Amino acid sequence: MATIAVLGLGAMGSRMAANLIKAGHSITVWNRSPSAAQGLVEQGARPAETPKDAALGSDIVLAMVRDNGASRQVWLDPDTGALAGMHEGALAIESSTLTPDWVRELGSRLAQRSVAFLEAPVVGSTPQAEGGQLMYLVGGDPNSFTRAESVLKAMGSSISHVGPVGSGALAKLATNALLGIQLTALAELIGMLTHAGADVAHILEAVAKTPAWSPAAGRVTSLMLAGNVEPQFPIELIEKDFGYALGTAGPEAFAPTLAGARHVFRVAIERGLGKDNMTGVVKLFT
CATH class of the missing domain: 1.10.1040.10 (N-(1-d-carboxylethyl)-l-norvaline Dehydrogenase; domain 2)
Structure with a gap:
Protein backbone atom coordinates (compact mmCIF):
# COMPACT_ATOMS: atom_id res chain seq x y z
CA MET A 1 0.00 0.00 0.00
CA ALA A 2 1.15 3.52 -0.79
CA THR A 3 1.60 6.64 1.29
CA ILE A 4 -0.51 9.24 -0.53
CA ALA A 5 -1.20 12.93 -0.04
CA VAL A 6 -4.50 14.27 -1.41
CA LEU A 7 -4.64 18.02 -2.04
CA GLY A 8 -8.07 19.59 -2.50
CA LEU A 9 -11.09 18.19 -0.67
CA GLY A 10 -14.00 19.58 -2.61
CA ALA A 11 -16.91 17.50 -3.82
CA MET A 12 -14.62 15.29 -5.91
CA GLY A 13 -11.36 15.24 -3.98
CA SER A 14 -12.98 14.33 -0.67
CA ARG A 15 -14.69 11.31 -2.22
CA MET A 16 -11.53 10.23 -4.01
CA ALA A 17 -9.60 10.42 -0.73
CA ALA A 18 -12.29 8.38 1.04
CA ASN A 19 -11.95 5.59 -1.52
CA LEU A 20 -8.16 5.57 -1.11
CA ILE A 21 -8.64 5.17 2.64
CA LYS A 22 -11.08 2.29 2.04
CA ALA A 23 -8.46 0.64 -0.20
CA GLY A 24 -6.01 0.59 2.71
CA HIS A 25 -3.62 3.36 1.68
CA SER A 26 -2.03 5.69 4.22
CA ILE A 27 -3.57 9.08 3.44
CA THR A 28 -2.61 12.63 4.34
CA VAL A 29 -5.05 15.36 3.33
CA TRP A 30 -4.94 19.10 2.84
CA ASN A 31 -7.58 21.64 1.93
CA ARG A 32 -7.58 25.42 1.85
CA SER A 33 -10.50 25.32 4.31
CA PRO A 34 -9.28 22.88 7.01
CA SER A 35 -12.80 22.02 8.16
CA ALA A 36 -13.30 20.05 4.92
CA ALA A 37 -10.80 17.48 6.17
CA GLN A 38 -12.66 16.59 9.37
CA GLY A 39 -14.73 13.72 7.99
CA LEU A 40 -11.67 12.14 6.37
CA VAL A 41 -9.63 12.51 9.56
CA GLU A 42 -12.38 10.59 11.35
CA GLN A 43 -11.90 7.85 8.75
CA GLY A 44 -8.16 7.66 9.44
CA ALA A 45 -6.52 10.35 7.32
CA ARG A 46 -3.84 12.61 8.72
CA PRO A 47 -4.44 16.37 8.29
CA ALA A 48 -1.73 18.70 7.02
CA GLU A 49 -1.45 22.47 7.32
CA THR A 50 0.01 23.05 3.84
CA PRO A 51 0.48 21.10 0.60
CA LYS A 52 4.20 20.97 1.41
CA ASP A 53 3.50 19.38 4.79
CA ALA A 54 1.15 16.88 3.16
CA ALA A 55 3.78 15.91 0.60
CA LEU A 56 6.56 15.26 3.11
CA GLY A 57 7.20 11.52 3.18
CA SER A 58 4.49 10.75 0.61
CA ASP A 59 5.23 8.38 -2.25
CA ILE A 60 2.37 9.84 -4.30
CA VAL A 61 0.83 13.32 -4.20
CA LEU A 62 -2.56 13.77 -5.89
CA ALA A 63 -4.26 17.11 -6.50
CA MET A 64 -7.89 17.84 -7.37
CA VAL A 65 -8.47 21.59 -7.50
CA ARG A 66 -10.53 24.15 -9.41
CA ASP A 67 -8.33 25.61 -12.13
CA ASN A 68 -4.85 26.47 -13.43
CA GLY A 69 -4.26 29.12 -10.80
CA ALA A 70 -5.15 26.85 -7.90
CA SER A 71 -3.03 24.07 -9.37
CA ARG A 72 0.00 26.34 -9.73
CA GLN A 73 -0.28 27.50 -6.13
CA VAL A 74 -0.80 24.02 -4.71
CA TRP A 75 2.20 22.57 -6.49
CA LEU A 76 4.69 25.40 -6.93
CA ASP A 77 4.22 27.99 -4.20
CA PRO A 78 7.83 28.47 -2.98
CA ASP A 79 6.87 28.36 0.70
CA THR A 80 3.88 26.02 0.92
CA GLY A 81 3.72 24.16 -2.42
CA ALA A 82 3.76 20.38 -2.60
CA LEU A 83 6.87 20.22 -4.78
CA ALA A 84 8.92 21.77 -1.98
CA GLY A 85 8.06 18.78 0.21
CA MET A 86 8.38 15.96 -2.33
CA HIS A 87 11.34 13.62 -2.35
CA GLU A 88 13.26 12.54 -5.44
CA GLY A 89 11.46 9.68 -7.17
CA ALA A 90 8.04 10.53 -5.78
CA LEU A 91 5.05 10.60 -8.14
CA ALA A 92 2.80 13.63 -8.68
CA ILE A 93 -0.72 13.06 -10.07
CA GLU A 94 -2.78 16.05 -11.20
CA SER A 95 -6.47 15.18 -11.61
CA SER A 96 -7.88 18.68 -12.08
CA THR A 97 -9.32 19.92 -15.38
CA LEU A 98 -6.58 22.19 -16.71
CA THR A 99 -5.07 23.52 -19.93
CA PRO A 100 -2.55 21.41 -21.85
CA ASP A 101 0.00 24.24 -21.73
CA TRP A 102 -0.08 24.48 -17.94
CA VAL A 103 0.02 20.71 -17.52
CA ARG A 104 3.14 20.51 -19.71
CA GLU A 105 4.76 23.35 -17.76
CA LEU A 106 3.99 21.62 -14.48
CA GLY A 107 5.45 18.36 -15.77
CA SER A 108 8.63 20.16 -16.76
CA ARG A 109 8.97 21.85 -13.37
CA LEU A 110 8.48 18.54 -11.57
CA ALA A 111 11.01 16.79 -13.80
CA GLN A 112 13.63 19.38 -12.83
CA ARG A 113 13.32 18.06 -9.28
CA SER A 114 13.35 14.40 -10.38
CA VAL A 115 9.69 13.94 -9.51
CA ALA A 116 7.64 11.71 -11.82
CA PHE A 117 4.38 13.10 -13.18
CA LEU A 118 1.03 11.94 -14.51
CA GLU A 119 -1.95 14.03 -15.43
CA ALA A 120 -5.09 12.06 -14.67
CA PRO A 121 -8.23 14.16 -15.18
CA VAL A 122 -11.49 12.36 -14.56
CA VAL A 123 -14.82 11.93 -16.30
CA GLY A 124 -17.72 11.67 -13.90
CA SER A 125 -19.24 13.74 -11.13
CA THR A 126 -19.97 13.23 -7.44
CA PRO A 127 -21.96 9.96 -7.71
CA GLN A 128 -19.15 8.35 -9.71
CA ALA A 129 -16.49 9.75 -7.36
CA GLU A 130 -18.34 8.37 -4.36
CA GLY A 131 -18.81 4.95 -5.94
CA GLY A 132 -15.24 4.61 -7.22
CA GLN A 133 -16.55 4.67 -10.80
CA LEU A 134 -14.58 7.58 -12.26
CA MET A 135 -13.10 7.31 -15.75
CA TYR A 136 -9.46 8.42 -15.96
CA LEU A 137 -7.85 10.00 -19.03
CA VAL A 138 -4.17 9.67 -18.25
CA GLY A 139 -1.26 11.48 -19.87
CA GLY A 140 2.38 10.69 -19.08
CA ASP A 141 5.11 8.14 -19.59
CA PRO A 142 4.17 4.44 -19.52
CA ASN A 143 6.32 3.62 -16.48
CA SER A 144 4.57 6.22 -14.35
CA PHE A 145 1.21 4.99 -15.64
CA THR A 146 2.03 1.44 -14.58
CA ARG A 147 3.16 2.68 -11.19
CA ALA A 148 -0.08 4.61 -10.59
CA GLU A 149 -2.60 2.21 -12.12
CA SER A 150 -3.50 0.30 -8.95
CA VAL A 151 -4.00 3.56 -7.04
CA LEU A 152 -6.24 4.97 -9.76
CA LYS A 153 -8.26 1.76 -9.78
CA ALA A 154 -9.22 2.43 -6.16
CA MET A 155 -11.08 5.50 -7.42
CA GLY A 156 -12.09 4.60 -10.96
CA SER A 157 -13.58 1.89 -13.11
CA SER A 158 -11.90 2.88 -16.39
CA ILE A 159 -8.25 3.89 -16.72
CA SER A 160 -7.16 4.98 -20.22
CA HIS A 161 -3.60 6.01 -21.08
CA VAL A 162 -4.13 8.53 -23.89
CA GLY A 163 -0.56 9.65 -24.62
CA PRO A 164 2.21 11.92 -23.31
CA VAL A 165 1.68 14.76 -20.84
CA GLY A 166 -0.89 17.19 -22.27
CA SER A 167 -2.94 14.46 -23.93
CA GLY A 168 -5.06 13.91 -20.84
CA ALA A 169 -6.00 17.59 -20.64
Whole structure:
Protein backbone atom coordinates (compact mmCIF):
# COMPACT_ATOMS: atom_id res chain seq x y z
CA MET A 1 0.00 0.00 0.00
CA ALA A 2 1.15 3.52 -0.79
CA THR A 3 1.60 6.64 1.29
CA ILE A 4 -0.51 9.24 -0.53
CA ALA A 5 -1.20 12.93 -0.04
CA VAL A 6 -4.50 14.27 -1.41
CA LEU A 7 -4.64 18.02 -2.04
CA GLY A 8 -8.07 19.59 -2.50
CA LEU A 9 -11.09 18.19 -0.67
CA GLY A 10 -14.00 19.58 -2.61
CA ALA A 11 -16.91 17.50 -3.82
CA MET A 12 -14.62 15.29 -5.91
CA GLY A 13 -11.36 15.24 -3.98
CA SER A 14 -12.98 14.33 -0.67
CA ARG A 15 -14.69 11.31 -2.22
CA MET A 16 -11.53 10.23 -4.01
CA ALA A 17 -9.60 10.42 -0.73
CA ALA A 18 -12.29 8.38 1.04
CA ASN A 19 -11.95 5.59 -1.52
CA LEU A 20 -8.16 5.57 -1.11
CA ILE A 21 -8.64 5.17 2.64
CA LYS A 22 -11.08 2.29 2.04
CA ALA A 23 -8.46 0.64 -0.20
CA GLY A 24 -6.01 0.59 2.71
CA HIS A 25 -3.62 3.36 1.68
CA SER A 26 -2.03 5.69 4.22
CA ILE A 27 -3.57 9.08 3.44
CA THR A 28 -2.61 12.63 4.34
CA VAL A 29 -5.05 15.36 3.33
CA TRP A 30 -4.94 19.10 2.84
CA ASN A 31 -7.58 21.64 1.93
CA ARG A 32 -7.58 25.42 1.85
CA SER A 33 -10.50 25.32 4.31
CA PRO A 34 -9.28 22.88 7.01
CA SER A 35 -12.80 22.02 8.16
CA ALA A 36 -13.30 20.05 4.92
CA ALA A 37 -10.80 17.48 6.17
CA GLN A 38 -12.66 16.59 9.37
CA GLY A 39 -14.73 13.72 7.99
CA LEU A 40 -11.67 12.14 6.37
CA VAL A 41 -9.63 12.51 9.56
CA GLU A 42 -12.38 10.59 11.35
CA GLN A 43 -11.90 7.85 8.75
CA GLY A 44 -8.16 7.66 9.44
CA ALA A 45 -6.52 10.35 7.32
CA ARG A 46 -3.84 12.61 8.72
CA PRO A 47 -4.44 16.37 8.29
CA ALA A 48 -1.73 18.70 7.02
CA GLU A 49 -1.45 22.47 7.32
CA THR A 50 0.01 23.05 3.84
CA PRO A 51 0.48 21.10 0.60
CA LYS A 52 4.20 20.97 1.41
CA ASP A 53 3.50 19.38 4.79
CA ALA A 54 1.15 16.88 3.16
CA ALA A 55 3.78 15.91 0.60
CA LEU A 56 6.56 15.26 3.11
CA GLY A 57 7.20 11.52 3.18
CA SER A 58 4.49 10.75 0.61
CA ASP A 59 5.23 8.38 -2.25
CA ILE A 60 2.37 9.84 -4.30
CA VAL A 61 0.83 13.32 -4.20
CA LEU A 62 -2.56 13.77 -5.89
CA ALA A 63 -4.26 17.11 -6.50
CA MET A 64 -7.89 17.84 -7.37
CA VAL A 65 -8.47 21.59 -7.50
CA ARG A 66 -10.53 24.15 -9.41
CA ASP A 67 -8.33 25.61 -12.13
CA ASN A 68 -4.85 26.47 -13.43
CA GLY A 69 -4.26 29.12 -10.80
CA ALA A 70 -5.15 26.85 -7.90
CA SER A 71 -3.03 24.07 -9.37
CA ARG A 72 0.00 26.34 -9.73
CA GLN A 73 -0.28 27.50 -6.13
CA VAL A 74 -0.80 24.02 -4.71
CA TRP A 75 2.20 22.57 -6.49
CA LEU A 76 4.69 25.40 -6.93
CA ASP A 77 4.22 27.99 -4.20
CA PRO A 78 7.83 28.47 -2.98
CA ASP A 79 6.87 28.36 0.70
CA THR A 80 3.88 26.02 0.92
CA GLY A 81 3.72 24.16 -2.42
CA ALA A 82 3.76 20.38 -2.60
CA LEU A 83 6.87 20.22 -4.78
CA ALA A 84 8.92 21.77 -1.98
CA GLY A 85 8.06 18.78 0.21
CA MET A 86 8.38 15.96 -2.33
CA HIS A 87 11.34 13.62 -2.35
CA GLU A 88 13.26 12.54 -5.44
CA GLY A 89 11.46 9.68 -7.17
CA ALA A 90 8.04 10.53 -5.78
CA LEU A 91 5.05 10.60 -8.14
CA ALA A 92 2.80 13.63 -8.68
CA ILE A 93 -0.72 13.06 -10.07
CA GLU A 94 -2.78 16.05 -11.20
CA SER A 95 -6.47 15.18 -11.61
CA SER A 96 -7.88 18.68 -12.08
CA THR A 97 -9.32 19.92 -15.38
CA LEU A 98 -6.58 22.19 -16.71
CA THR A 99 -5.07 23.52 -19.93
CA PRO A 100 -2.55 21.41 -21.85
CA ASP A 101 0.00 24.24 -21.73
CA TRP A 102 -0.08 24.48 -17.94
CA VAL A 103 0.02 20.71 -17.52
CA ARG A 104 3.14 20.51 -19.71
CA GLU A 105 4.76 23.35 -17.76
CA LEU A 106 3.99 21.62 -14.48
CA GLY A 107 5.45 18.36 -15.77
CA SER A 108 8.63 20.16 -16.76
CA ARG A 109 8.97 21.85 -13.37
CA LEU A 110 8.48 18.54 -11.57
CA ALA A 111 11.01 16.79 -13.80
CA GLN A 112 13.63 19.38 -12.83
CA ARG A 113 13.32 18.06 -9.28
CA SER A 114 13.35 14.40 -10.38
CA VAL A 115 9.69 13.94 -9.51
CA ALA A 116 7.64 11.71 -11.82
CA PHE A 117 4.38 13.10 -13.18
CA LEU A 118 1.03 11.94 -14.51
CA GLU A 119 -1.95 14.03 -15.43
CA ALA A 120 -5.09 12.06 -14.67
CA PRO A 121 -8.23 14.16 -15.18
CA VAL A 122 -11.49 12.36 -14.56
CA VAL A 123 -14.82 11.93 -16.30
CA GLY A 124 -17.72 11.67 -13.90
CA SER A 125 -19.24 13.74 -11.13
CA THR A 126 -19.97 13.23 -7.44
CA PRO A 127 -21.96 9.96 -7.71
CA GLN A 128 -19.15 8.35 -9.71
CA ALA A 129 -16.49 9.75 -7.36
CA GLU A 130 -18.34 8.37 -4.36
CA GLY A 131 -18.81 4.95 -5.94
CA GLY A 132 -15.24 4.61 -7.22
CA GLN A 133 -16.55 4.67 -10.80
CA LEU A 134 -14.58 7.58 -12.26
CA MET A 135 -13.10 7.31 -15.75
CA TYR A 136 -9.46 8.42 -15.96
CA LEU A 137 -7.85 10.00 -19.03
CA VAL A 138 -4.17 9.67 -18.25
CA GLY A 139 -1.26 11.48 -19.87
CA GLY A 140 2.38 10.69 -19.08
CA ASP A 141 5.11 8.14 -19.59
CA PRO A 142 4.17 4.44 -19.52
CA ASN A 143 6.32 3.62 -16.48
CA SER A 144 4.57 6.22 -14.35
CA PHE A 145 1.21 4.99 -15.64
CA THR A 146 2.03 1.44 -14.58
CA ARG A 147 3.16 2.68 -11.19
CA ALA A 148 -0.08 4.61 -10.59
CA GLU A 149 -2.60 2.21 -12.12
CA SER A 150 -3.50 0.30 -8.95
CA VAL A 151 -4.00 3.56 -7.04
CA LEU A 152 -6.24 4.97 -9.76
CA LYS A 153 -8.26 1.76 -9.78
CA ALA A 154 -9.22 2.43 -6.16
CA MET A 155 -11.08 5.50 -7.42
CA GLY A 156 -12.09 4.60 -10.96
CA SER A 157 -13.58 1.89 -13.11
CA SER A 158 -11.90 2.88 -16.39
CA ILE A 159 -8.25 3.89 -16.72
CA SER A 160 -7.16 4.98 -20.22
CA HIS A 161 -3.60 6.01 -21.08
CA VAL A 162 -4.13 8.53 -23.89
CA GLY A 163 -0.56 9.65 -24.62
CA PRO A 164 2.21 11.92 -23.31
CA VAL A 165 1.68 14.76 -20.84
CA GLY A 166 -0.89 17.19 -22.27
CA SER A 167 -2.94 14.46 -23.93
CA GLY A 168 -5.06 13.91 -20.84
CA ALA A 169 -6.00 17.59 -20.64
CA LEU A 170 -6.90 17.58 -24.34
CA ALA A 171 -9.05 14.47 -23.93
CA LYS A 172 -10.82 15.92 -20.89
CA LEU A 173 -11.53 19.28 -22.55
CA ALA A 174 -12.85 17.48 -25.63
CA THR A 175 -15.10 15.32 -23.43
CA ASN A 176 -16.51 18.25 -21.47
CA ALA A 177 -17.03 20.32 -24.60
CA LEU A 178 -18.94 17.50 -26.28
CA LEU A 179 -21.07 17.07 -23.16
CA GLY A 180 -21.76 20.79 -22.87
CA ILE A 181 -22.69 21.18 -26.52
CA GLN A 182 -25.21 18.33 -26.22
CA LEU A 183 -26.61 19.85 -23.05
CA THR A 184 -27.15 23.33 -24.48
CA ALA A 185 -28.76 21.88 -27.61
CA LEU A 186 -31.11 19.74 -25.53
CA ALA A 187 -32.01 22.69 -23.31
CA GLU A 188 -32.96 24.68 -26.40
CA LEU A 189 -35.00 21.78 -27.79
CA ILE A 190 -36.86 21.40 -24.49
CA GLY A 191 -37.63 25.10 -24.73
CA MET A 192 -38.81 24.73 -28.32
CA LEU A 193 -41.09 21.82 -27.48
CA THR A 194 -42.43 23.56 -24.37
CA HIS A 195 -43.35 26.73 -26.24
CA ALA A 196 -44.97 24.64 -28.97
CA GLY A 197 -47.28 23.09 -26.39
CA ALA A 198 -45.93 19.60 -26.93
CA ASP A 199 -45.71 16.69 -24.52
CA VAL A 200 -41.98 17.21 -24.07
CA ALA A 201 -41.16 13.99 -22.22
CA HIS A 202 -43.15 11.86 -24.68
CA ILE A 203 -41.49 13.33 -27.75
CA LEU A 204 -38.00 13.07 -26.30
CA GLU A 205 -38.71 9.46 -25.33
CA ALA A 206 -39.28 8.79 -29.03
CA VAL A 207 -36.18 10.77 -30.06
CA ALA A 208 -34.17 8.71 -27.57
CA LYS A 209 -34.84 5.61 -29.68
CA THR A 210 -33.13 7.13 -32.72
CA PRO A 211 -29.41 6.98 -33.58
CA ALA A 212 -29.09 10.70 -32.78
CA TRP A 213 -29.41 10.05 -29.04
CA SER A 214 -26.52 9.37 -26.63
CA PRO A 215 -26.27 7.99 -23.09
CA ALA A 216 -25.27 11.47 -21.87
CA ALA A 217 -28.33 12.96 -23.55
CA GLY A 218 -30.55 10.63 -21.57
CA ARG A 219 -28.99 11.53 -18.23
CA VAL A 220 -29.02 15.29 -18.65
CA THR A 221 -32.49 15.36 -20.19
CA SER A 222 -33.91 13.45 -17.22
CA LEU A 223 -32.40 15.99 -14.85
CA MET A 224 -33.65 18.95 -16.88
CA LEU A 225 -37.19 17.62 -17.14
CA ALA A 226 -37.20 16.95 -13.39
CA GLY A 227 -35.91 20.46 -12.67
CA ASN A 228 -32.98 18.94 -10.78
CA VAL A 229 -30.19 21.51 -10.49
CA GLU A 230 -28.45 20.07 -7.42
CA PRO A 231 -24.80 20.77 -8.20
CA GLN A 232 -22.80 17.84 -9.50
CA PHE A 233 -21.02 19.73 -12.30
CA PRO A 234 -21.85 23.43 -11.76
CA ILE A 235 -22.44 25.84 -14.62
CA GLU A 236 -19.53 28.02 -13.55
CA LEU A 237 -17.10 25.10 -13.85
CA ILE A 238 -18.19 23.88 -17.27
CA GLU A 239 -18.01 27.49 -18.50
CA LYS A 240 -14.41 27.57 -17.23
CA ASP A 241 -13.66 24.39 -19.18
CA PHE A 242 -15.14 25.87 -22.36
CA GLY A 243 -12.84 28.83 -21.88
CA TYR A 244 -9.87 26.48 -21.65
CA ALA A 245 -11.01 24.58 -24.74
CA LEU A 246 -11.40 27.78 -26.74
CA GLY A 247 -8.00 28.99 -25.59
CA THR A 248 -6.54 25.75 -26.91
CA ALA A 249 -8.48 25.87 -30.18
CA GLY A 250 -7.35 29.40 -31.06
CA PRO A 251 -9.55 32.13 -32.56
CA GLU A 252 -13.28 31.61 -32.06
CA ALA A 253 -13.69 31.43 -35.82
CA PHE A 254 -11.98 28.02 -35.60
CA ALA A 255 -14.48 26.77 -33.00
CA PRO A 256 -17.80 28.58 -33.43
CA THR A 257 -19.85 25.78 -31.88
CA LEU A 258 -17.67 25.78 -28.77
CA ALA A 259 -18.01 29.55 -28.58
CA GLY A 260 -21.79 29.35 -28.93
CA ALA A 261 -22.14 26.80 -26.15
CA ARG A 262 -19.86 28.79 -23.87
CA HIS A 263 -22.03 31.86 -24.46
CA VAL A 264 -25.07 29.97 -23.14
CA PHE A 265 -23.25 29.10 -19.93
CA ARG A 266 -21.95 32.67 -19.56
CA VAL A 267 -25.49 34.03 -19.86
CA ALA A 268 -26.60 31.57 -17.20
CA ILE A 269 -23.86 32.83 -14.87
CA GLU A 270 -24.91 36.44 -15.53
CA ARG A 271 -28.45 35.47 -14.49
CA GLY A 272 -27.25 34.06 -11.18
CA LEU A 273 -27.28 30.37 -12.09
CA GLY A 274 -23.54 29.71 -11.82
CA LYS A 275 -23.77 27.51 -8.73
CA ASP A 276 -26.55 25.36 -10.24
CA ASN A 277 -25.79 22.06 -11.89
CA MET A 278 -25.05 22.49 -15.61
CA THR A 279 -28.58 21.28 -16.34
CA GLY A 280 -29.81 24.57 -14.91
CA VAL A 281 -29.27 26.23 -18.31
CA VAL A 282 -32.70 24.88 -19.29
CA LYS A 283 -34.12 27.75 -17.21
CA LEU A 284 -32.95 30.12 -19.95
CA PHE A 285 -35.31 28.55 -22.46
CA THR A 286 -38.43 27.40 -20.58
